[in-house]
Amino acid sequence: MRAAKLPPNKRLKLTAPLGGRSGNVGTEAAASRSPFGERRRRSLSAVFDRQPRSKGQPVRHYVAAAFVALAVAQALSQEPADEPPESEWRPKVERRILERLNALSKRTMKCEFVVNAPPQATPFVPSIPGKSTVLNFWRPSCGPCKPLLEELAAFSRTAPDDVAVLGAADGGSPYGQPIDPGKVREAIDGIVRQHGVPFPVCGYTDHAQTKAWQAEGVPLTLFFDRSGRITRVALGATECSSALKQLQAGWRP
Numbered sequence: 001m002r003a004a005k006l007p008p009n010k011r012l013k014l015t016a017p018l019g020g021r022s023g024n025v026g027t028e029a030a031a032s033r034s035p036f037g038e039r040r041r042r043s044l045s046a047v048f049d050r051q052p053r054s055k056g057q058p059v060r061h062y063v064a065a066a067f068v069a070l071a072v073a074q075a076l077s078q079e080p081a082d083e084p085p086e087s088e089w090r091p092k093v094e095r096r097i098l099e100r101l102n103a104l105s106k107r108t109m110k111c112e113f114v115v116n117a118p119p120q121a122t123p124f125v126p127s128i129p130g131k132s133t134v135l136n137f138w139r140p141s142c143g144p145c146k147p148l149l150e151e152l153a154a155f156s157r158t159a160p161d162d163v164a165v166l167g168a169a170d171g172g173s174p175y176g177q178p179i180d181p182g183k184v185r186e187a188i189d190g191i192v193r194q195h196g197v198p199f200p201v202c203g204y205t206d207h208a209q210t211k212a213w214q215a216e217g218v219p220l221t222l223f224f225d226r227s228g229r230i231t232r233v234a235l236g237a238t239e240c241s242s243a244l245k246q247l248q249a250g251w252r253p
Contacts, residue, residue, distance in 0.1 A: 108126075109168065134223055171187065189203075
């Protein structure tokens, strides 16, 4: 059976793909059947060839891009400066902690257990009367606290007779999550043994006590004078190391 032949004026002329791309065979022929065929052909050609439809369009694109670049440059120039270095903000924070703690009428510390407790059954006090006292706050999960503990341990073994070193370990949760006191004690005791800490360490799980001592950022070290007044605050391991060297050289809080 032969296919019916169309009159010459009705035959569809298949052309090459628009823009020389595959997958578009017959697009031009299909477009010729529509009253809007020419407009559609031009639109499809613009899409597939990725060519502008008018000569002025590239100029408009360049001008728009220039305006966008200018706006971005202005926005970047108005961004706030980088955060100040630690040497600028740390002394202010340390001074604020010092002032707040010294303003308290009473500073006590409640321990659930004491690692390396002295033989005498005396309560743990944050500063030893008649001695310059170094009190270091830390947490079992604090990475930078561990090397500092070792440094404090080495210092305490050769510390002058009028200088005492103490520790306070917070095993509680800052977010109020339930904790196992037995596991907390085991963790703190293990860290003390692992790093060779010989001085007494007060262990507790009440995070509110840490807040009361302004010690939420650890390691935090307080330096008491002989009367029990805090004269220096060291936020971080570097500042504490510097203070320990000064203590060894003769400085006293």
